[in-house]
Amino acid sequence: MPRWGMAVDLDRCNGCAACVVACHAENNISTVGADEAARGRAKHWLRIERYWEGEFPDVRLTFRPVLCQHCDNAPCEPVCPTYASHHTEDGLNAQVYNRCIGTRYCANACPYNVRFFDFFNPSWDKPLHLQLNPDVSLREAGVMEKCTFCVQRIQAAGTQASAEEREVQDGEIQPACVQSCPSKALVFGDLDDPGSRVSQLSRSPRGSKLLEDVGTRPKITYLARQSQA
Amino acid sequence: MDRRSFIKLTAVTGTSAALASCGNPENQLIRFVPAEDIVPGIAVWKPGVCPLCQAGCGLTVRVMDADADVVRNGQAGLVRIAAAKKLEGASDHPVNHGGLCARGQAAIQITYHPDRITQPLKRSGDRGSGRFEAISWDDALGDLARRLDALETAGNQRAVAFLTRPGAGFRQTLIDQFVSRFGAPAPVAYELFGDDVQRQANALSFGRHQVQTLDLANTRYLLGFGADFLGTWNSPVAQGAGYGAMRQGRLGVRGVFVQVEARMSQTGANADEWVAARPGTEGVLALGLAHVMMAEKLVPDSAGRAGAIVAGWSDGLVDYAPDRVERSTGVPAARVERLAREFAATRPAAAIVGGPPLAHSNGLFTALAVNALNALVGSVDQPGGMSFMPQLDTVAAAGLTGSPARQTIERFAADALSGRPAPDVVFIDGVNPVFTAPPAWRVREALDQAAFVVSFGSFLDETSVLADLVLPDHSFLESWSEAVPEAGAGVAVASVAPPVMRPLYDTRATGDVLLDIGRRLRRPLELPWQTFDEMLAASFSALPSATADADAWTDAQAKGVWSGPLPPRLARQTGLASPARRTFSFEAPRFDGDAQQYPFHFLPYPSTAFLDGSLAHLPWLQEMPDPLTSAMWSSWIEINPATAARLRIGDGDVVEVASSQGALQAAAVITPGIAPDVVAMPMGQGHRTFTRYASGRGVNPIEIVAAVTEPATGALAWAATRVRVSRLGPPDSRLVRFAGGMREETEERR
Incomplete structure (x- = not known):
């Protein structure tokens, strides 16, 4: 059984936000409009964070794409009274929308701020609905939604591979953010396969986990941005 | 009630509920016969071409069945169509190599936009x-x-x-x-935000009336002058791919990137070293570097035609000594010397210019200066340098x-x-x-x-x-x-x-x-x-x-x-009939507005989301947080913290920006990545009429830009307007930020 994870090379990432829109397009994430966005209700399963250092003119900025870290020791899971937030066998922090009753305990427990509550039923001004991805279910009002590592793509690749009686190849599965990234900053794959690109990158001396000290054991490794030697 | 009768009952009530909804003629489900052969649930991938900018990225479009509302012979109903579902970058396309930018991802919303014009x-x-x-x-x-x-x-x-x-x-x-x-x-x-000045300069320097291509993947030292090549300039996906390889694509080699600009762009934010030069003096800095390199014999003096058309080149550019460069650009002389030595010592190296430095009355000179610098370090038509793509x-x-x-x-x-x-x-x-x-x-x-x-x-x-x-x-x-x-x-x-x-x-x-x-x-x-x-x-x-x-x-x-x-007969001839007979020297940039009355340079810049505003109608891009400010659905004006403190402007305060052409009101975003005498505003918002998503939202900075031009090309010098800035009032609802107090603040303060 694979254990899915990701490596994010902050030395390649340049903050272009292609991944942010790719995620919306793939996962049927509805836009909420300016008024609701001002109330903090916009949903971005993946966001670009900025870390400013220094004062003018010696300013330095580092971008960091932040999405669900798919923690091995996820604080969102034990707090869910309905097991909507749970751990799958292949290591995803999954959210079963039909089980979710909207307590939002998981969002309170998550240190990464990557869970989003649906305050409304999703709506698309027709015919924008024609773009919807039929492989991803729509979330109704009152449930939490979050990054799934594009589980629909993981499953499709698994089905395809088993139909062809073979294993899923490394690099065969690309979540939407990984696929869109122009500078190839994001790498997805099986952490339990020591030969996979993501495992190799995760062992890099530049690697670290986000908020490692809180003990969540994230499956996303950030490779530090380097400085001029 | 036993289980069996419960199921019977729910089946009956469920059916009658479904039947009841048929009573309303508006809800009648008319299904027309599809006009094309579609296998439901099976995705087909077809090639496409992204139309949004000149880069011409290749697409792979996922096509699947979907139910579209149509009217046939006056009868409303549904028909199953083969609909585009998702745009991906074409993996084997020589420009974008499988990547696709945020704007390209959102292009599908053009097709399905609710306010599209549907007939003549x-x-x-x-x-x-x-x-x-x-x-x-x-x-x-x-x-x-x-x-x-x-x-x-x-x-x-x-x-x-x-x-x-x-x-x-x-x-x-x-x-x-x-x-x-x-x-x-x-x-x-x-x-x-066209590239006329760049093309004209390339024609004069290299005999090619064309924008250059950068071989970033093989560069070891990249010196940028204002070009937002990872965000909005030229071919950003191709350049993003090259940038990733430049940084981490070679074992043991990491390319250095230095960016010169007065306002930190998304591209400049990635630089190892960010150098703020006074607006309109970037060409002086480029020639200052060339001067040091020639004076210290770090490179051969020859820069061919690109050098020959720069006045004073044969004399070693004595007018561009580091102390003079410091007075003109504000970049310390010692730093000029250090950058020149670094740039000369690393091979291959390349310089690149685009965007704001060329949007001044002296933009052509600035482009020629950077071209000469490229020729001096031998980066023209070399791996890791710049070249001209056959077209x-x-x-x-x-x-x-x-x-x-x-x-x-x-x-x-x-x-x-x-x-x-x-x-x-x-x-x-x-x-x-x-x-x-x-x-x-x-x-x-x-x-x-x-x-x-x-x-x-x-x-x-x-x-x-x-x-x-x-x-x-x-x-x-x-x-x-x-x-x-x-x-x-x-x-x-x-x-x-x-x-x-x-x-x-x-x-x-x-x-x-x-x-x-x-x-x-x-x-x-x-x-x-x-x-x-x-x-x-x-x-x-x-x-x-x-x-x-x-x-x-x-x-x-x-x-x-x-x-x-x-074949040569099918290649676009971009050369000039005869080389320029004159030489070019630095002329102080001409600004609209008196420096006393209008103390700030005004920089309207292409928005990461909307470019020049032509994409403001796409809701995904409206709701995409801006990479540098996290602003969505808004206009804003970027101000240096020291300037803001002096003018008693707080983050989010409503300010007025006025030029000789008029005044605008927008929310202030206080950011360290901008010079104290510059204020910047993204293009894109301020549409009076442009669909339900963009109309009446924010302000259009071009409305206060004066009509200063670059004389050789007639291109608008869009960075040549001066403005004054004053505080009008406390924050109101006009600025929406994703990070606004909820999401990123806690992380950023750790």
Whole structure:
């Protein structure tokens, strides 16, 4: 059984936000409009964070794409009274929308701020609905939604591979953010396969986990941005 | 109740509930027979071409079944169509290598936009009122042909104007043919953030009137002058791919990146070293580096023609000694010397300029200075340097002759307003100059002089709302699409793709419409094709085939792209007939507005989301947090913290920005990445009319930009306006940020 994870090379990432829109397009994430966005209700399963250092003119900025870290020791899971937030066998922090009753305990427990509550039923001004991805279910009002590592793509690749009686190849599965990234900053794959690109990158001396000290054991490794030697 | 009867009961009530909803005729489910063969639930992938900028990235479009609302014979119902679902970058495309930027991802919303124009329209109210009525294609085209015939009868063919985007694709070539065969003046091309100055400089320095391609993947030292090459400039996906490889694609080698600019762009934010130079003095810094390199004998002195046209080059650029450079640019002399030594010591190295440094009255000099610097370090036509990509000559490929000419929109407007001659019929394709040109050019007033304005737009924007006739184009997914990029790859590239899906509405491909009009005229234009795809077929058939299995046209359609070596007769000739006879030296940039009265430089910059504003109608891009500020759905003005403190402006406060041209109000974003004497504002918002998502939102910075131009090209010097800034009041609802107190703040403060 694979254990899915990701490596994010902050030395390649340049903050272009292609991944942010790719995620919306793939996962049927509805836009909420300016008024609701001002109330903090916009949903971005993946966001670009900025870390400013220094004062003018010696300013330095580092971008960091932040999405669900798919923690091995996820604080969102034990707090869910309905097991909507749970751990799958292949290591995803999954959210079963039909089980979710909207307590939002998981969002309170998550240190990464990557869970989003649906305050409304999703709506698309027709015919924008024609773009919807039929492989991803729509979330109704009152449930939490979050990054799934594009589980629909993981499953499709698994089905395809088993139909062809073979294993899923490394690099065969690309979540939407990984696929869109122009500078190839994001790498997805099986952490339990020591030969996979993501495992190799995760062992890099530049690697670290986000908020490692809180003990969540994230499956996303950030490779530090380097400085001029 | 036992289990069995419970299930029976729910089955009955469920059915009756479903039946009850059929009582309302509006909810009647009419399903029409699909017009195409579709296997439900099975995705098909088709090639496409991204239409949003000049880069010409290749797409792979996921197509699946979907239920579309349609009206057939007056009966509303549903029909299953094969619909585009998701745009991905084409993995083997020589420009984008599988990547696709945020804007490209959102392009699908153009096709499915709820405010698309679905059929030909004729103006029914006052011009600009936005009141239109339906008209049939036949009546519309017949009416238009009669007007053109009348002009021809009167011998007044020059009263036709065609406003379009710059570019060298087949659509432009068809437009050129249309206007020249009719006898009209050359098309008017306008793009606010265009590269005319760059091309002109490259023509003077290197004999190539073309934007350069960078081999970032092999560069070890990149010196950028203002070019937002990872965000909005030139071919950002190609450059993003190169950037990733430059940083981490080579074992043990990490390319260094230094960026010179007065406001930190998304690209500059990635620099190892960020150097703030005074606006309009970037060329001085470039020559200052060259001076140090020559004075210290770090490189051979020769920079060929690129050096020879810089005044004082043969004397070692004595006017650009580090202390003088410091006085001019504000960059310390010691830093100039250090950067010069680093730049000279690392091979391969490349310099690049674009964007704000060229948007000054002395922009041509700045571009020439950076070109000379490139020639000095030997980066021209070298791996890890800059080069000029061979470009397909679409005129030659189509079996035609002639070289396309273009007028500037400033000249068009001035001529129209002075009545020599007043335009009679004005065509508008793919441009919105009423929104993107400075008010002093009076484009709107010029269009008011025209008797008849025809737009091919899919949306009512500030320019197409003035039209008397709207002949809506298909979306790029519904028609043949093509692009002939001038930069971004090592070999010649021509992207082309058949329609991905059937048209949703009663629209027509503009290329086909132009050919149709040409046939309807009393003196037909005798264009050699019936449809636009015939033109593409004839042109691509002239290309050498990339594979042995198929001819070039078949192969290109299947892959979505043709690329390879070009026979000389099909390569665009970009050289100059004769080199420049003069030399260029630094002239202080000319600014609009007195420095006492207007103490700040005003920098309107291309928005990561909307470029020049042409994408503000896409909700995904409106709700995409800006990478540097996390702002969504908003306009804002960026101010240095020290300046803000002095003016007692707090983050989010409402401020007024005033130039000699007018004043705007926007929320302040206080950021360290901007010089204290510069304020910056993204383009894109401030549309008066541009669909439900963009209309009436934010402000348009171009409204306070003065009409200063770069004299050699006539390009707008959009960074040459000075402004004053004052606080109006506390924060209100106009600035929306994703990070606003909830999401990122806690993380950032750790």
